[in-house]
Amino acid sequence: MALNKEQIAKRIAQELQDGFYVNLGIGIPTLVANYIPEGVDVVLQSENGLLGMGPFPLEGEEDPDLINAGKQTITTIPGSAFFDSAMSFGMIRAGKVHLTVLGAMEVSENGDIANWKIPKKMVKGMGGAMDLVAAAKNIIVAMQHTNPKGESKLLPKCSLPLTGVGCVKKIVSDLGVFDVTPDGFVCIEYAPGVTIDEIKAKTAGKLTIAPDVKEMTL
Amino acid sequence: MRKVVAGADEAVKDIPSGATLMLGGFGLCGIPENCIAALVKSGVNNLTCISNNAGVDGFGIGLLLEQKQVKKMISSYVGENAEFERQLLSGELEVELVPQGTLATRCMASGYGMPAVYLLAGYGTEVAEGKEIREFNGKQYLLEYAFDSDFAIVKAWKGDTMGNLVFKDTARNFNPMMAMAGKITIAEVEELVQPGELDPNNIHVPGIYVHRIFQGNDYEKRIEQRTVRKKSA
Numbered sequence: 001m002a003l004n005k006e007q008i009a010k011r012i013a014q015e016l017q018d019g020f021y022v023n024l025g026i027g028i029p030t031l032v033a034n035y036i037p038e039g040v041d042v043v044l045q046s047e048n049g050l051l052g053m054g055p056f057p058l059e060g061e062e063d064p065d066l067i068n069a070g071k072q073t074i075t076t077i078p079g080s081a082f083f084d085s086a087m088s089f090g091m092i093r094a095g096k097v098h099l100t101v102l103g104a105m106e107v108s109e110n111g112d113i114a115n116w117k118i119p120k121k122m123v124k125g126m127g128g129a130m131d132l133v134a135a136a137k138n139i140i141v142a143m144q145h146t147n148p149k150g151e152s153k154l155l156p157k158c159s160l161p162l163t164g165v166g167c168v169k170k171i172v173s174d175l176g177v178f179d180v181t182p183d184g185f186v187c188i189e190y191a192p193g194v195t196i197d198e199i200k201a202k203t204a205g206k207l208t209i210a211p212d213v214k215e216m217t218l
Numbered sequence: 219m220r221k222v223v224a225g226a227d228e229a230v231k232d233i234p235s236g237a238t239l240m241l242g243g244f245g246l247c248g249i250p251e252n253c254i255a256a257l258v259k260s261g262v263n264n265l266t267c268i269s270n271n272a273g274v275d276g277f278g279i280g281l282l283l284e285q286k287q288v289k290k291m292i293s294s295y296v297g298e299n300a301e302f303e304r305q306l307l308s309g310e311l312e313v314e315l316v317p318q319g320t321l322a323t324r325c326m327a328s329g330y331g332m333p334a335v336y337l338l339a340g341y342g343t344e345v346a347e348g349k350e351i352r353e354f355n356g357k358q359y360l361l362e363y364a365f366d367s368d369f370a371i372v373k374a375w376k377g378d379t380m381g382n383l384v385f386k387d388t389a390r391n392f393n394p395m396m397a398m399a400g401k402i403t404i405a406e407v408e409e410l411v412q413p414g415e416l417d418p419n420n421i422h423v424p425g426i427y428v429h430r431i432f433q434g435n436d437y438e439k440r441i442e443q444r445t446v447r448k449k450s451a
Contacts, residue, residue, distance in 0.1 A: 047318065048244045049388050059446040064247065064439035065375075065389040071245040071298075072445035082387055084394040084422075085244070085270070086326040089319025093338060112342075123306065123315070124297030130345060131319030134338040165342030 001193040002174040003216075008142050010035045010218050012101055012172050015140060016042050023047060023092070023132060025102030026070040028142040032101055045097055047128040049088050052080025069128065089128065093135045100136035102129060104143045104168075106158040109184035109205035111168040113141065114160035126163060133164030145173035145202050152204035154178070154185055175199050177216065183208060189216040221381045221431050222410070226256035229404045229430045233369055235262045236289075240325065240365065240396040241269040241279060242372035245298075245442050248389030249278050250373040252406045252434035258285060266290040268365055270321060270392055272302045277440050286310070292365075294318035298442065317345060320362055322395055327364035329398025329427065334363045370400025373434070374423070377407035378416050381425030390422065397423045406434040 003011070009031035016022065016032075020042045024030050033053075036042055044053040046068040053068060054075035062073040091097060106114040113133055116126040133139055146152055154171065171178040176199055177189040184206030187199055192215055200207060223229045230253055233239070243249030254273075257265075258281045265288050272291050273280035282288050283301050290312040296302050305311035316324070317339040327335050336359035340346050350361040372393040375386035383405055385393055397403050405423075410433035 046388070048247070048391050056445045056447045058449055062441060062444055062446060063387065064441045065387040067245065067247050067388055067441075067443070071247070071442040073441060073443070074445075082385075082390055084385075084390050085318070085322035085392045086395045089322055093319060123303070123313075125293060125295035125315045126317055126345075127295040128318035130317035130343065131339040134341060162343045 003191045020098040023100045027103045029101040047088050049083050052077045099138045100132045101140045104141045108158045111166045111180040112158050113163045114158040115163050117161045129163050133167045140170045145175040154203045154205045156205045223430050223432050226252035230256045236264040237368045238266040240367045240370040242393035242396045244391035246440050250371045250406050253371045263287045264289045268292040272296045272299050274298045294321050324365045325395040325399045337362050370396045370403040372397045374407045376409045378411050380413050381428030382421045383423040394423045398427045402429045404430045
C-alpha cells in the first residue's frame with residue numbers, strides 16, 4: 001500500500017535530529033511537526049519571521065498578528081523569537097537552517113525541483129521556495145510519486161519551470177525513500193506493501209535500487 | 219519634528235497616479251489597512267505596487283486591484299486572489315514575480331544605501347533571465363538591484379511622534395525594511411505615543427526613516443487561514 005500523507009510526514013520526521021532548525025513548507029511538510037520523535041528537540045522556522053513555532057491555537061485564542069508562512073494562525077513556544085523578512089531570509093541564505101522540507105510538482109534525477117508555476121494554467125508565485133532551495137544545506141521533498149494521471153513526477157529532466165537546480169538531496173514519496181545522487185535516484189526504502197517493480201515502473205528518471213534497500217518502518 | 223498627520227487621507231493625499239509604492243504586510247498580516255482604504259477613496263491609478271502579496275478578493279491590495287488602480291505588481295506570491303489572476307491572465311496587469319527573500323533584501327538594500335546585492339535565489343530558473351551572474355566561492359549568484367520607491371506605506375503596532383516604530387509578532391514581516399526604503403515613508407500605527415514612552419532599546423525602526431505617522435482606526439485584521447486545535451488535543 002502506498003503511504004498516505006500522514007505516513008509520508010511521519011517518515012520524514014525520522015530525519016530530524018536534535019538541535020535542528022527546520023523550515024517546513026505548506027501541505028504535507030507542515031504535518032511533519034506532528035511526528036517529531038521523542039527526545040529530539042527541533043526549532044521550527046517560519047519564513048515570515050518566527051523561530052519557535054508552536055501548535056495551532058485553541059479555538060478563540062487565534063491572533064491575527066501571529067501566523068505562519070501558510071497564513072495559518074499559530075502559537076509560539078517558550079524561547080521563540082520574531083524578526084523581519086530580511087533577517088528571516090538572511091538566516092536561510094547564510095545556511096543556519098539545517099533542513100528544509102517542501103513539496104514538489106517534479107524533481108529531476110540531478111536534483112532540480114519545479115514547484116511554483118504551470119505555464120498558462122497556474123501562476124501563484126514562488127513565495128520563499130526559490131530562496132529556500134537555493135540556500136538550505138539539506139532539502140527533503142515530500143511528494144506523490146505520480147501525478148493524478150499516473151505519470152511519474154521523478155523525471156530525467158523537469159518539464160515545468162524550475163524553482164532551483166541540483167538542490168534536492170532526498171525524496172520521500174508515497175512509494176519509498178530516494179536519495180538524489182550524482183548517479184540519479186537511489187531507492188533506499190520502499191513503503192510497506194509496495195514492490196520494487198512498482199517503483200521501477202513509476203520512476204521515469206534514472207533509478208538504481210540500493211543493495212541494502214529495506215522496507216520502511218513507521 | 220512635524221511628522222504626525224491627522225489620518226490616512228492626509229498621509230496619502232500627495233501620492234500621484236503613476237507612483238511606485240511599497241506596501242508592508244505578509245498576506246493580510248500587518249498590512250496598512252487605513253492607507254489602502256484612503257488610496258481606494260482617492261482614486262489614484264497606474265500605481266506600481268511592491269508588496270509580498272496582492273491581498274485577497276475584497277480586502278487589502280485586492281481592493282486597489284478591483285478598481286484597476288494598479289498597473290504593475292511586484293510580489294512573491296499572489297495565490298489567493300481570483301481578480302488578480304484574471305487581470306494577470308488577460309494581460310491587464312503587469313506582474314513581476316520575485317523570490318520572497320530577494321524581495322525583502324532588495325528593500326533592505328535600499329534602506330541601507332546599497333545599490334545592488336548578489337543573491338543565490340533563482341539561479342538556473344527564469345528569474346535569472348537577463349541578470350548578471352557572478353561566481354563566489356564556487357556558487358553562482360544573481361545581481362539584484364535595490365528597489366526604488368516613491369512612497370513606502372507600513373503598519374506598526376506602536377509608534378511615537380518622532381516616528382520610532384515597534385511591530386508585533388509576525389505582523390513585522392516586510393514592514394521594517396520597507397519603512398527604511400521609502401523616499402517618503404508613511405507609518406500607520408495602532409497606538410501613537412509621546413516621545414519617551416517607547417523603550418529606546420526596543421525600537422525596530424528608528425524615526426529617521428519615517429516621514430509621516432498617524433494612529434489608525436477600525437482595524438479589521440482579517441485572518442486568511444483560521445486554523446485551530448481542539449481543547450482535548
